[in-house]
Amino acid sequence: MVLVAAVLLAAPVQGQAGGIAGNQFTNGGDGIKTATAPPPGTYYRFYNFFYTADRMRDGSGDKMDIDFDVFVYANVHRLIHFPGWTVLGGDFFSNIVIPVVYTDLKIGAAGIKEDDFSLGDIFVEPVALAWHGERWDAAVGIGVWVPTGYFDKDKPSSPGKDYWSGMFSAGATLYLDAAKTWSVSALGRYEVHGKRRGVDLTPGDDFHFEWGIGKALPKDWKMGPLQFWEVGVAGYAQWQVTDDRGRDFDWDKSVHDRVFAAGPEIRCMIPAWKTVVELRSLKEFGAVDRSEGILTALVLTKAF
Helix, strand or coil: CHHHHHHHCCCCCCCCCCCCCCCCCCCCCCECECCCCCCCCEEEEEEEEEEEEEEEECCCCCECCCCEEEEEEEEEEEEEECCCCEECCEEEEEEEEEEEEEEEEEEHHHCEEEEEEEECCEEEEEEEEEEECCCEEEEEEEEEEECCCCCCCCCCCCCCCCCCEEEEEEEEEEECCCCCCEEEEEEEEEEEECCCCCCCCECCCEEEEEEEEEEECCCCCCECCEEEEEEEEEEEEEEECCCCECCCCCCCCCCCCEEEEEEEEEEEEEHHHCEEEEEEEEEEEEEECEEEEEEEEEEEEEEC
């Protein structure tokens, strides 16, 4: 049980391994201009997350010899709506995130080999604000993770977490030149987890930090219908910042999981479809008490 609990602490993609504890937010969903919201309107964002890892790190950051391998595909749907209201000088908006997750998990040392495909936990952000300046953008939001995902304590591939969580987000994008061809952005998120239903266990809080550095290519650089290209690097970091609490766990609560990731990103626009396409691949490093692998994200944003 201790081995399985350690594995279940790894959750770089929401729903990766149900589990005993771990964050619900999906790292790597945003990169270049991560804190820049679009103009008022209605948008649909379609995330495709591909996560693979064959390394599990223990509480000291050392690789565990447990014959570990996991592949996750998360199909995530996000609807964003700006009703046209202005609050505190910013554009008010709301959004909802609905993930569907496939997990293929093997832990040879524990005799586990299984997969699962089902709905994950849904995120609802009823209140968010976005501001735009001459050389900067900023955004804040507050929302809640709803435990809608399938959860089975005896099935580590199940995508649900079985607890409610609140999340606060804040970040900014700075433009380094007047033409806004160079951008530096950062967005922080803080998760506060509730108590798991039916047991005395409250996972520790998590802090997430996503960042991106981008360069817009000349506007005459086109490839058929693909236009307005940007290239750059992006990454994320995630730390557990408070101890797990409760009587129903037997691991060292002083061990906090963490991970870092970085990699290239490219994005472009298809004006005829009012669609933006993003592709980034981020390699994880410095992991503690969780898996360490590669996350690739293909994201499409459609304006209506």
